[in-house]
Amino acid sequence: MINQLQEMLRFIQDPANQFAFRTRQTLLICITPILFSMLIAIPIGILVARRPVGAFIASTLSGLGRAIPVLVLLVIMVPIIGIGFTPAVIALTLLGIPPILLNTIEGIRSIDPAVVDAARGMGMTQRQILARIQIPLMLPVLAAGVRTAAVQIVATSPLAAIIGAGGYGEYILAGISNLADPTELLVGATSVALLALATEFGLAALQRAVTPAGVRADLPAESASQEEEARVEEPQAA
Amino acid sequence: MEFLLRPANWDLTDPSSIPYLFLDHLYITGLTLLIGLLIAFPIAFLVVRYTRLNLPVQTAASILYTIPSFAFLAYMIRITGFTLATILVPLVAYAQVVLIRNIVAAVRAVDPTLVEVGRAMGMTRVQLQRRVVLSLALPIIVAGIRVVAVTTIGIATLGPYVGTQDLGTLIYDGIYLGRNSEIVAGAILITALAITVDLLLLGVQRLLNRGGQVALA
Numbered sequence: 001m002i003n004q005l006q007e008m009l010r011f012i013q014d015p016a017n018q019f020a021f022r023t024r025q026t027l028l029i030c031i032t033p034i035l036f037s038m039l040i041a042i043p044i045g046i047l048v049a050r051r052p053v054g055a056f057i058a059s060t061l062s063g064l065g066r067a068i069p070v071l072v073l074l075v076i077m078v079p080i081i082g083i084g085f086t087p088a089v090i091a092l093t094l095l096g097i098p099p100i101l102l103n104t105i106e107g108i109r110s111i112d113p114a115v116v117d118a119a120r121g122m123g124m125t126q127r128q129i130l131a132r133i134q135i136p137l138m139l140p141v142l143a144a145g146v147r148t149a150a151v152q153i154v155a156t157s158p159l160a161a162i163i164g165a166g167g168y169g170e171y172i173l174a175g176i177s178n179l180a181d182p183t184e185l186l187v188g189a190t191s192v193a194l195l196a197l198a199t200e201f202g203l204a205a206l207q208r209a210v211t212p213a214g215v216r217a218d219l220p221a222e223s224a225s226q227e228e229e230a231r232v233e234e235p236q237a238a
Numbered sequence: 239m240e241f242l243l244r245p246a247n248w249d250l251t252d253p254s255s256i257p258y259l260f261l262d263h264l265y266i267t268g269l270t271l272l273i274g275l276l277i278a279f280p281i282a283f284l285v286v287r288y289t290r291l292n293l294p295v296q297t298a299a300s301i302l303y304t305i306p307s308f309a310f311l312a313y314m315i316r317i318t319g320f321t322l323a324t325i326l327v328p329l330v331a332y333a334q335v336v337l338i339r340n341i342v343a344a345v346r347a348v349d350p351t352l353v354e355v356g357r358a359m360g361m362t363r364v365q366l367q368r369r370v371v372l373s374l375a376l377p378i379i380v381a382g383i384r385v386v387a388v389t390t391i392g393i394a395t396l397g398p399y400v401g402t403q404d405l406g407t408l409i410y411d412g413i414y415l416g417r418n419s420e421i422v423a424g425a426i427l428i429t430a431l432a433i434t435v436d437l438l439l440l441g442v443q444r445l446l447n448r449g450g451q452v453a454l455a
Contacts, residue, residue, distance in 0.1 A: 179316075192308075
């Protein structure tokens with residue numbers, strides 16, 4: 001086991017294997033779609049959230065988004081656009097749009113109009129309401145959507161190698177045919193898995209960071225639930 | 239597009255023709271669901287019974303889920319070669335994540351008052367499980383099966399990379415032989431299969447729901 005790990009480290013350090021280059025490729029293949037899908041999905045979400053067309057989009061997208069297998073999304077780009085970086089990025093962007101769009105819509109919808117009313121009653125201007133009430137309330141849900149999209153994109157990125165976009169998937173593809181020495185395969189697989197984990201935990205921390213303190217106290221987290229139950233019991237005892 | 243229309247590809251005597259690849263894909267999906275459920279149900283009931291198991295089981299399942307599918311499949315080759323097991327093990331593993339969480343949530347969602355009523359009516363433990371808990375939890379469980387079925391159909395598309403032929407073969411061959419119409423054919427068939435299965439199971443789910451969510455007034 002230690003031997004294998006040493007082999008992997010040796011593999012990474014060997015410049016012939018271009019690990020740094022592949023890493024850059026993977027990061028590019030992942031970050032570009034995440035940014036683009038946010039750029040596309042968030043404005044659309046904000047626009048349609050309070051309109052009936054929003055509900056329609058939501059239900060259609062959740063159905064479609066689940067039914068179309070991701071590999072199909074990637075390969076269907078080949079006849080249309082070709083192979084390489086661009087079709088992979090386009091496919092991954094499309095993959096990331098549904099979670100972000102749906103969560104933007106839901107985040108805006110979940111803002112209790114009574115809260116906005118109360119704020120207006122307190123004399124807040126429209127801009128103050130936007131900045132101090134609506135955005136902070138919407139942000140956690142949006143962050144959750146971005147997190148889901150990001151992890152999905154990172155987890156699917158090795159498949160981009162199948163259509164010629166490079167990245168860690170290249171190590172996996174090459175490693176499949178090499179039955180004698182699993183090092184290349186392991187380096188590819190472990191790198192992607194670690195990247196996916198890092199994305200998941202990193203964005204989870206970000207999500208917690210953008211959750212307003214008041215909202216955070218209400219969330220049914222594993223540790224917070226006991227405090228919540230204790231708090232609920234008090235008024236009843238009184 | 240032409241690939242779909244060429245009759246040679248639908249030849250039932252050729253084991254690599256479309257109908258066979260289709261059935262292979264169904265077979266893999268069905269097997270995954272069967273094994274997945276057989277494993278998930280006991281684990282889920284254990285988790286419901288002993289709530290302390292909840293966190294460790296969910297964490298283990300989440301870790302499994304983070305392993306990107308392609309990487310998992312590729313690694314399985316080292317252990318099981320290019321056999322059916324190579325595609326089945328990862329598929330079943332991914333299925334567990336959704337199924338266990340889903341079954342646990344479904345069983346927990348059953349109104350305990352109804353269980354009380356059943357016990358008051360004199361039902362035995364087994365009867366309670368079968369007639370009350372299971373029948374009420376079934377629609378939610380079917381919803382979970384739906385998600386797993388569609389995801390499995392998707393990941394199974396990678397079959398040819400690990401030696402199992404199914405509808406993914408159309409895509410695999412298409413890419414490596416540069417035949418665009420084959421890629422399109424594969425994409426259309428797989429998506430059609432996924433959507434059909436999704437709608438079918440949705441129908442089943444709705445049917446089960448209508449069977450009665452009894453509300454105690």
